[in-house]
Amino acid sequence: MSFFLFNSAIDSLWKGKWINLLTTLTVAVALIIIGIFSMLLFNLNLALRHWSEGFGIIVYLKDDINQSSIKAVDNALTSNRDILNVRFISKDDALNELKSQLGSFGDVLSGLEQNPLPSSFEIKLRPEALEPSKVKSIALKIKKMDGVDDVQYGERWVSILGSVNKGLRALAILLGTMIALGIIFIIYSSIKVLFYRRTEEVETLKLLGATKAIIRGPFLIEGGIIGFLGGAVSLLALRGVYRLFSFQIISMFPGLMAYPVSFLPVWSWFVFLLSGITLGLTGSFIALGRIRY
Amino acid sequence: MSFFLFNSAIDSLWKGKWINLLTTLTVAVALIIIGIFSMLLFNLNLALRHWSEGFGIIVYLKDDINQSSIKAVDNALTSNRDILNVRFISKDDALNELKSQLGSFGDVLSGLEQNPLPSSFEIKLRPEALEPSKVKSIALKIKKMDGVDDVQYGERWVSILGSVNKGLRALAILLGTMIALGIIFIIYSSIKVLFYRRTEEVETLKLLGATKAIIRGPFLIEGGIIGFLGGAVSLLALRGVYRLFSFQIISMFPGLMAYPVSFLPVWSWFVFLLSGITLGLTGSFIALGRIRY
Amino acid sequence: MIQFVNVTKSYDSNIAIRAVNLNIEKGEMVFITGPSGAGKTTLLRLIYRAEHPDEGQIIVAGWDVGKLKDRSIPYLRRNIGLVFQDYRLLQEKTVYDNIALTLRILKVGEGDIKTRVSNILKLVGIRHKSDSLPKDLSGGEQQRAVIARALVGDPTVLLADEPTGNLDPDTAMGILKLFKDINTRGTTVLIATHNRDLFAETGKRVIYLRDGEIEREALG
Amino acid sequence: MIQFVNVTKSYDSNIAIRAVNLNIEKGEMVFITGPSGAGKTTLLRLIYRAEHPDEGQIIVAGWDVGKLKDRSIPYLRRNIGLVFQDYRLLQEKTVYDNIALTLRILKVGEGDIKTRVSNILKLVGIRHKSDSLPKDLSGGEQQRAVIARALVGDPTVLLADEPTGNLDPDTAMGILKLFKDINTRGTTVLIATHNRDLFAETGKRVIYLRDGEIEREALG
Numbered sequence A, B: 001m002s003f004f005l006f007n008s009a010i011d012s013l014w015k016g017k018w019i020n021l022l023t024t025l026t027v028a029v030a031l032i033i034i035g036i037f038s039m040l041l042f043n044l045n046l047a048l049r050h051w052s053e054g055f056g057i058i059v060y061l062k063d064d065i066n067q068s069s070i071k072a073v074d075n076a077l078t079s080n081r082d083i084l085n086v087r088f089i090s091k092d093d094a095l096n097e098l099k100s101q102l103g104s105f106g107d108v109l110s111g112l113e114q115n116p117l118p119s120s121f122e123i124k125l126r127p128e129a130l131e132p133s134k135v136k137s138i139a140l141k142i143k144k145m146d147g148v149d150d151v152q153y154g155e156r157w158v159s160i161l162g163s164v165n166k167g168l169r170a171l172a173i174l175l176g177t178m179i180a181l182g183i184i185f186i187i188y189s190s191i192k193v194l195f196y197r198r199t200e201e202v203e204t205l206k207l208l209g210a211t212k213a214i215i216r217g218p219f220l221i222e223g224g225i226i227g228f229l230g231g232a233v234s235l236l237a238l239r240g241v242y243r244l245f246s247f248q249i250i251s252m253f254p255g256l257m258a259y260p261v262s263f264l265p266v267w268s269w270f271v272f273l274l275s276g277i278t279l280g281l282t283g284s285f286i287a288l289g290r291i292r293y
Numbered sequence C, D: 001m002i003q004f005v006n007v008t009k010s011y012d013s014n015i016a017i018r019a020v021n022l023n024i025e026k027g028e029m030v031f032i033t034g035p036s037g038a039g040k041t042t043l044l045r046l047i048y049r050a051e052h053p054d055e056g057q058i059i060v061a062g063w064d065v066g067k068l069k070d071r072s073i074p075y076l077r078r079n080i081g082l083v084f085q086d087y088r089l090l091q092e093k094t095v096y097d098n099i100a101l102t103l104r105i106l107k108v109g110e111g112d113i114k115t116r117v118s119n120i121l122k123l124v125g126i127r128h129k130s131d132s133l134p135k136d137l138s139g140g141e142q143q144r145a146v147i148a149r150a151l152v153g154d155p156t157v158l159l160a161d162e163p164t165g166n167l168d169p170d171t172a173m174g175i176l177k178l179f180k181d182i183n184t185r186g187t188t189v190l191i192a193t194h195n196r197d198l199f200a201e202t203g204k205r206v207i208y209l210r211d212g213e214i215e216r217e218a219l220g
Ligand SMILES: Nc1ncnc2c1ncn2[C@@H]1O[C@H](COP(=O)(O)OP(=O)(O)OP(=O)(O)O)[C@@H](O)[C@H]1O
Pocket: C011, C012, C014, C015, C016, C034, C035, C036, C037, C038, C039, C040, C041, C042, C043, C085, D135, D136, D137, D138, D139, D140, D141, D166, D168
C-alpha cells in the first residue's frame, strides 16, 4: 500500500518534472541565501574572536609597590577565570617600549636621569568576556586591588566590538526572519501549484473511496522529496560557492584574515537536509489544507 | 476591447485572491530582502565615507627646508585634485602634540635643549582617492618633491578600507545574483499557478477564436498588477523596518555612526515599483510561453 | 439496500429533491428517468454522500448516510461503483491506471489488478486503448473507461449516471447487457438515463422524476 | 461551404479519418453518425483546425484550412459556432459570462451583448440559470449552455458534437428545432450524433462513418 503511495508520488514528480525542478531550485536558492548568510556570520564570528585576541587591559601599578604586592596582584589576575593571559612589564621594559615606539625620536628619552614610567601588567581576556559591561566590571575590580594605580583599556574598541556583535545579531534576526518568511511562501505557493494541478484528482479520489491518508500521502512524499532535493542542491551549491570564493576572500582581506575562511560545520549539513524535508512537508501540509468529503 | 481584457484580469485577480495575495506578498518579501540589502550597502557606504575622512597622510619635511620651499610644497599639494585638505604643522606644533599625547609623562620632554621633531603637512584625501594603489602612488609622488623627507600613512588602514570595499562589492554581486534568481523563480512559479489554473480556459479561448493578444492580455495585466503591488508593499514594509530599526541602530553603533541612518533615496522607490511591474510582466510572459493553435 | 425516507435536498434557490420516498431491494435493477434538471444526478449524489440531505433519512447498505462521520465516508464509497455523467477520468493517468486506481485504493495486489483490469477492459471493448490517456479517447471510449472503473471493484451497489449518452445504440445495448450480467450476479444497479431504448422491454422498475418529485413508477 | 478532398488523419497508432471526400453546400444541414470511435469528432476538429490533416485538402468558407497560418486561425474560428462533446464551459465564469465571451472576443458592445445573451438563454430554456456557475447546473443544462454559446455569435457554420447526449427526448427535439431554425436563416449546420431519433424524418443528409471512412449516405 505504502508502495502505491510512494509510486504515485514518484509518478507525479516525474509528470510535473519541470515545475518540480523549478520548485526544487527555488527552495535551493532560498536555502543558499540562508547558507551564505550563515557562512558570513560564522566566519565573522571567527574573525571577531581572532581580532579580539589583540585586545588587552593595562594595569598600571603604584610607583612605591613592593615585590610581594606585585606577586599578590599577579596571583589575583592569574586566578581570574575571565583572564586568559597575564604579562608583567617592568619600569625598564616600559621605557624601552616607549623608546622604540618613538622610533628615531626615541633618543630624546636617553637624557632622563630617572625613569618616569610605572611598571604594569598587560592582560588578555577570554573572548567570551569581551563584552563592554563585563570588561568594565573587570577593570573596576582590578582597580580596587592593593598596589594598583590605574587601569586602562580601549573603551572605544570594546564598545565597537560590542556594537558589531549586537548589530550582527539584529541583522541575523531581521534578515533571517525575512528569508524564512520567503521560504515558507515559496514552498507554499509551489505546493499550491501541485495542488491546483490536482484538485480534480483529489476530488475523484475522494469519490472512489480513498481515505485522507491515501489522498495526502503522495503530496506529502512529493513535498518531502522536493524539500530534501532542495536542501541537497543548496549544500552542493554552497560548497561550490565556498570553493570559488574562499581563496579570493583570503586575498581580499589580507590584513583581516590570517587564517582560511571556514565552510559550515558538518552538523549544519544535516540541519540543511532536515530543514529542507521539514519545510517541504510543512508546505505540502498547509497547501493541502483540511480535506473534507 | 481593452476594457474587456482589463476587466477579466481584475476578475481573475479577485477570483484567485488568496493565491494572488500570497504571490504579491512573496514578491514583496523578495523585494524587501533586496531593499534591506541595498539599505545596508547604502549606509555602509556612507559610513565608510565618513570614517575615511579620518584618514590622513603625514608629509615630513627636511630639517633644513626654507620658507619658500615649504610654500612650493604647500602649493603643489593644494593644487592636487585628489587632496581635500592640507594642514601645516610646524616643529613647535609637533612637539606640543607629542607632549599632549604622552599625557602625564609628557614632562620628560621639557628637559630637551633642542626640538628633534620635523615640521610636516597633514593631508586629507578625497574619499574617491582612498584606494590602496592610488594612495601609494600619491604618497610616492609627494615623497619625490623637493624638501620632503618622508611620507607616512596608515598602510594597514588603507588596505583594510580597500578590502572592505572590495568585499562589499563581491558580497553585493553574490547575494544580489542569488536573490534575483530567487525572485525570478518566485514570479515564474507564481504565474505558473495562475496559468495551471487556467490552461483549460486558454484552450477554450483559442477554440472560440481569441487572438494571442486577447489570451495573453489578462495574464500580463494580472502579472503586472501583482508585481506593482509587490513593489508597493515592499516599499511600505521597508519604510516600516527603517522606522523601527533606525534609532536602535544609531544607539547600537554609538561610536561608528554619529549621523542618522538613511532610508533609500527617492529615485530608488520608482526603481522598486518599476522592477516589480517588470518582474511581474516578465514572469507572466515566460510562464505563458509560446501560444500555439 | 437503498432506502430514502422523506428526503429533501435544495440548493440555495431551488429544490432539487422533494420529500422522496424510495426503497430499492438488494439485487434489484432500477432505472431513473425524467427531464433535464429533474434531480436524477442529485438523487444519486445523495446515495454516495456527495450531497448531504436537508431532511429525511437515507440508508445505504446498512449505513445511515445522513449521519455518517467524515472518516467513514470512504468506507461507504468502497461498496459503491460510480459512473459519473461527467466521467471524472484522471487526465494524467492512462486508462489502465485510471481503472486500477479503484483496486489500489482497495489494497488489491498488483498481479491481481493486472488480470482484473484487462478482463474488464475486454468486456467494455476498449482493451486496445489500455495505455492511452483519456484525452486521446473518443467520447464513447471515455464513457466505457468510466464504466470499467465502476465495475472493476465488484461493488455491492452500482450507480450509473447517463452511462450511454455518448454511445451508439449497439454499444449502448452491449453496456446494458453488462449491467444486467453484473446485476444477475447480485449487485444492486441504479441507472439514471434519458435513453428510453435502454429500459424499454427490460421488465425492470423505472422511476419517473420531475421537478424533484417521483411522478410515477412503471416497469420498463 | 465545407469541402474535404481526400483527407486522411491518423494518430500515432491508428487512422481516425481515411481518404474522406465530402462536400457540404452553403445553407445545408447535415448529420454525421456512426459507432463510437468512428471518427466523427476528429472530422469536426479538422474543420476548425484543432487537428491538422496528414493528407488532402480542406476548404472551409473559402479558407484553405490545411495551409492556414497560426495567426489566421482565430479569424477562421470566429465564423464557426462550436458545440463540444465535452462542453468546455469555463468553470469560474457564470453561464452569462461564458456565453458573452464569444461576443466579447468579437468586440460586440456590452449593451448589445446583454440582449443577445438573454435572448439565446430563453431560446434554449435556461434563462433562470444565467448567473449560475457551470458546476451548479445539471448535465442537460450545461449542454444547453454550450449550445447557446455556439449560437449567440450568429456563425456562418455551426458544428455540433453529440449536442443532445444529456438531454431528454423532449428537450432534444426542442434543440433540434433550434438548429433547423438557424439553418433556415442561412447557417450551414453539421451535427455529429448517435441519436437516430434526431435525424429520423428530417429529410436531411445523413453521413454514416465507420472506421474513419464514409460508409454510406442517406436522407434522414
Ligand atoms: N451544486 C448545485 N448548486 C445549485 N443548483 C444545483 C446544483 N446541482 C444541481 N443543481 C440544480 O438542481 C436541479 C437538479 O439537478 P440534477 O443535476 O439533479 O438534474 P438531472 O436530473 O441530473 O438533469 P440532467 O438530466 O440534465 O443531468 C437542476 O435545476 C440544477 O440546476
